[in-house]
Amino acid sequence: MRSRIDKILLTILLIAFLVSLYLVFLWVPQIKASNVSEQIAQKIFYYHVPSAWLGFLAFFIVFVASVAYLWKRERKYELISVASAEIGVLFITLVLITGPIWAKPVWGIWWTWDARLTSSLILWLIYVAFLMLRRYLPDGSKRANLSAVVGILGFVDVPIVYYSIRWWETQHPKAVMASSEGSLAAPMFIAFMFTLATFTLLYIFLMKKRYQLLVLEDQVNKQFKEMELL
Secondary structure, eight states: OHHHHHHHHHHHHHHHHHHHHHIIIIISOOOOOSSHHHHHHHTTHHHHHHHHHHHHHHHHHHHHHHHHHHHHOOHHHHHHHHHHHHHHHHHHHHHHHHHHHHHHHHHSSSOOOOHHHHHHHHHHHHHHHHHHHHHHSOSSHHHHHHHHHHHHHHTTHHHHHHHHHHHSOOSSOOOOTTBTTBOOOHHHHHHHHHHHHHHHHHHHHHHHHHHHHHHHHHHHHHHHHHHHHO
């Protein structure tokens, strides 16, 4: 039954990504721009922004699971935080890759140290540090407690990243979703929301599989320790 559900989810994901590619590159009208490279680069928006939103969601799950672990002291919450942190780092990595690709034709440079970009890089570094902490400390309550604290404190940077374009003057474009400063045309909004839903389903699928693997790793490690004691 579990295998069947995974196959169905994977099939839906593949179809959804194909539909997303069609919507973004063929269905949505081209924006008016000074050159073709800017028109093509703007398509990255449909994957850059959902990657950021899912990164924020992943780190919010880390925050919640870390609080739950410190409160309940249950291993499952620790594993949930680890799985979500790994996926969050993946999504923010995509943000840091697609952002410069989009910026180069528009700004003429790959990177600038403005508030949005810098705070995003810091967010990525925080959760990479979270994963490195877990990698190099021995398993036990000390590692679990320290990683939970980092998972909680690290989330402070998420609202900083989100509100940075409102709090400071930045080169990064202002928000167009639910903003008085602009809005998306109907086809762009539909394509964006569909891609966001697809990325959300991807997060759910990856989260499910990664958590299952971590549980299996726990069981294998426990069996090895029991064998060593014999």
